Amino acid sequence: MEGSRRSFLKLAGVCALGLGVKPAVNAFSADAPAVGPFSLNPGALIGKQWAMVVDMKKCWEKGKEGCKDCLLACHKVHNVPEIGNIKEEIKWIWTEHYENAFPGQESHFMPEFMHGKPFVVLCNHCTNPPCVRVCPTKATFKRPDGITQMDFHRCIGCRYCMAACPFGARSFNFKEPRPFVKDIDPTFPTRERGVVEKCNFCEERLAVGQLPACVTSCKVGALTFGDAENPKSEVRKLLAANFTIRRKAETGTQPNVYYIV
């Protein structure tokens, strides 16, 4: 029986390694493919790269001053909590002044009508998103239709994506958000403390053939949503007819929210 304990342990180690092969293979294989009894809802909107064109002039000239319709609509249908302090606030769509939304592009001599005016900002659903690159669990990932999606079930709350986003589009749940949601919309979940969240281009509405809440709630039509890869879409028509700028385009993230100037 000499050396038998050592050889037993060696054998046990090899067996344990062998048992680990299937989970390892599973881990490296892609997520469950879209075969079997799962399919898109009939009537779902389909696109290759969803994008948005923002026409702030329409908002300023035709809309009411201080209008917050798009913000309120989005935050209502997504149960976005109102935390009440600026350090922990959660926002999916909001407004910034020009020099904050487009830092580095301001000048001393800006036209009078732009002073203090709001610019609607949100997640840009970039084509080359740094947040997706850095996520260690792929809890944030790029969908085939171009939406940069959050999987709240998988997020470990490491906040690497918040550091990586050049646009400050992401918010973190520092505490339990439910108590801070004024009017819970029962058709959409809330989130838990400890996960990151951001605009999801209303993918749950797109799935049933509806446009995003911010787009439909704008009374003056300042927001246009469409498929940037479809030459016939509203978005492409606007992009062909107007000069547009994007936030921090020099970072190469290829943002998909365009601003008509």
Added chain:
Amino acid sequence: MKMYNADKIIPGLIIFVAVLTLPFWYNLGKAATPPQPKIDTPVIQQMSEKTCILPKTEMRAGHMQMLNDWRTQVVRNGLRDYTAPDGKHYNMSLQNDCMKCHSNKVQFCDQCHNYMAVTPYCWTCHVEPKENK
């Protein structure tokens, strides 16, 4: 054979066994009532054929796995339409579709979950049906 430190080991062993078997002799004579999930919600009562997406036995044993699969399909693949083995189409949503029929979470879901001392944390995020608020 002499047992060293017997005066410490034997009492220690007795205490250990007592603590280990605590759940058994503490609950002697008290049987917990088996769970009785109720399916008499308004929506179910109006159904002509009271069937769920899958047969009862499959749902009872496999609803956790099914919900996990649904979650993967909805969140990661964007697919929301489920074709059941009997050909019917269902929208894959816990709070919007499962709970449409089973809107009595306390008398349905919680019955078995409490019995098994299971606390799924789905409801921290997914909104419970209004009856249960």
Added chain:
Amino acid sequence: MLEKAFKGDQRYWRWVLSLLAVMGVGFACWGLQLNRGLTITGLSRDVSWGLYIAQFTFLVGVAASAVMVVLPYYLHNVKAFGKITIIGEFLAVAAVTMCMLFIVVDLGKPMRMLNVLLYPSPTSILFWDMIALNGYLFLNIIIGWNVLEAESNDVAPPQWIKPLIYLSIPWAVSIHTVTAFLYAGLPGRHFWLTAILAARFLASAFCSGPALLIMLCYLLKKLTRFDAGKEAIQKLSVIMTYAMIISVFFVGLEIFTAFYSQIPGHMAAIKYLFVGLEGHAKLVPFMWLFAVLSVFALVILINPKTRENDKTLLMGCAAVFFAMWLEKGLGLVVAGFIPNMFEVVREYIPTPPEILIVLAVWATGTFLLTLLYKIAVTVKEEKMG
């Protein structure tokens, strides 16, 4: 050999118990954080990484410093380091454990930690960091323990250790290269978007690590019969000196690039650190302390007389360690978030529970180090007779 950690005098047990007390308090605070969320910290939507990640960043450098004794000894036969390779390796174990603990306490959902293993994401640097840190931890535990055990049994270390030792050398470089890559690849954060960030991490590691090693060796000499030897200490102090010179030089390079180019994005964070930005200046006193300590350290270390004198050398080591902690453990991470992506300055102040958790993790690392050093020193003392 583990039993050697459980035999100690009153002083030893008082030290261990006080560490356990600090660990206990911090652990309770972490329980509060699990319960309430990261709202109990001073973190915010703008400064989303703070003290926890900053400590991890600093300690990764300290952990890599084991290579500073292992490389010369195993690759270049610098015999003087033979006695203290174990001291360096065990320090690496304690430091890497602290790194990983700091990451765990920083997570919003630590119970989902294993998702990083279940859903590997090779495009994410955090994924590679996890592999690098864990690998380095195992390497150092296995190497240190086996070499020490061999010494304790008066035999040569087993042959299979040699490839592991050689592997640990580039691996040490990799752990802080990967950690620097966490920051250096983010397109929006100008303070971090510099090619020399990894080089800066290496340089500060190679001075702060040996600084701590030297201080620990003096402590061991005072408390036990273990003497690292004048030659080893002197060689380490020379390495530390050159690394400190290069570190400070690198900081100067950053300042030049930012202020000669006059690009606002590059200047903003440095201005915030050293003179304040838009009236916000909470980190300014800390950064000037870093500057003063660095100059002081360089003066002591470059001059051979003060470098070779025990007392002044220790002052220099403390200055180096504390200066590097201020620069990496406080300045680097926080200033990357200030100003935020909208060019607005929102400052970060850690809260008391956050600080208690930080202290508890440091105490845990110190506790681990105490146990490991107790074992190592006991073995060495037994060999001395």
